[in-house]
Amino acid sequence: MTDALVVTGLNKRFGGLRAVQDVSFTVKQNETVALIGPNGAGKTTSFHLITGFHRADSGSVLAFGQEVVGLKPHDVCALGLARTFQVAKPFGAMTVLANVMTGAFLRDRHVIAAREKAREAIDFVGLAAREQTPAKDLTTIDQRRLEMARALATQPRILLLDEVMAGLNPAEIDQAVALVGKLSQRGLTIVIVEHVMRAIMAVARHIVVLDHGQKIAEGAPKEIVENPEVIRAYLGSGYAGAGGGAHA
Numbered sequence: 001m002t003d004a005l006v007v008t009g010l011n012k013r014f015g016g017l018r019a020v021q022d023v024s025f026t027v028k029q030n031e032t033v034a035l036i037g038p039n040g041a042g043k044t045t046s047f048h049l050i051t052g053f054h055r056a057d058s059g060s061v062l063a064f065g066q067e068v069v070g071l072k073p074h075d076v077c078a079l080g081l082a083r084t085f086q087v088a089k090p091f092g093a094m095t096v097l098a099n100v101m102t103g104a105f106l107r108d109r110h111v112i113a114a115r116e117k118a119r120e121a122i123d124f125v126g127l128a129a130r131e132q133t134p135a136k137d138l139t140t141i142d143q144r145r146l147e148m149a150r151a152l153a154t155q156p157r158i159l160l161l162d163e164v165m166a167g168l169n170p171a172e173i174d175q176a177v178a179l180v181g182k183l184s185q186r187g188l189t190i191v192i193v194e195h196v197m198r199a200i201m202a203v204a205r206h207i208v209v210l211d212h213g214q215k216i217a218e219g220a221p222k223e224i225v226e227n228p229e230v231i232r233a234y235l236g237s238g239y240a241g242a243g244g245g246a247h248a
């Protein structure tokens with residue numbers, strides 16, 4: 001079976017800073033992979049490179065066997081890669097439904113069909129009761145749900161989630177974890193950037209660790225939390241439990 005995502009030798013410099021250095025990893029179909037590491041490690045930049053928001057200096061990103069480096073974000077999305085943003089970027093004055101329809105329009109030019117797809121995504125993330133609420137009036141968790149619904153409405157095969165749990169309370173984190181599990185059950189391949197280790201341990205089958213733009217480890221969650229290099233660079237000696245740069 002073709003891998004969902006094959007990232008090979010990805011590089012990105014910002015002036016003298018090597019934000020992403022020779023990063024390679026593979027995500028199998030229907031797998032959930034987490035990208036973790038300290039602030040500034042290059043996680044969000046990797047997402048930008050994979051989704052066409054930044055152009056890689058070198059390297060390759062194959063999505064279901066097709067090269068996406070060099071494509072515009074819209075074209076990457078059309079190939080089935082959708083993402084959320086670390087800082088949610090809804091159209092604040094527009095309703096939840098209208099925001100999600102902007103995602104649905106990628107595949108359905110007709111308003112009625114796009115509205116139907118948008119409603120399905122809104123329902124899936126549990127926002128049906130907020131359909132007519134302006135995005136700016138949503139709570140933090142509902143904004144995250146909106147981000148996910150908008151991404152889902154583009155009918156992706158691969159979903160990249162950038163810190164969708166940041167700022168949520170423990171009960172909300174549990175709800176978000178359940179939602180990610182539901183997305184995976186639906187057959188989606190998921191790449192998740194997250195600092196909430198409890199959530200990572202619950203959803204990820206495989207973890208890739210970045211530090212200073214480089215991959216320092218990858219493996220099963222149990223191996224990663226015991227990896228001395230990962231403990232030094234990110235988790236801190238207090239993990240498993242509460243640790244370092246990561247939020248337990």
Ligand SMILES: Nc1ncnc2c1ncn2[C@@H]1O[C@H](COP(=O)(O)OP(=O)(O)OP(=O)(O)O)[C@@H](O)[C@H]1O
Nearest residue numbers: 014017019037038039040041042043044045046086
């Ligand atoms: N557009 C840019 N111009 C210059 N430097 C940038 C740009 N975007 C990111 N950087 C730098 O690249 C490095 C990697 O940043 P990135 O946002 O990818 O880290 P991150 O791992 O996502 O961190 P965090 O966990 O804080 O979100 C950082 O040093 C950051 O300051």
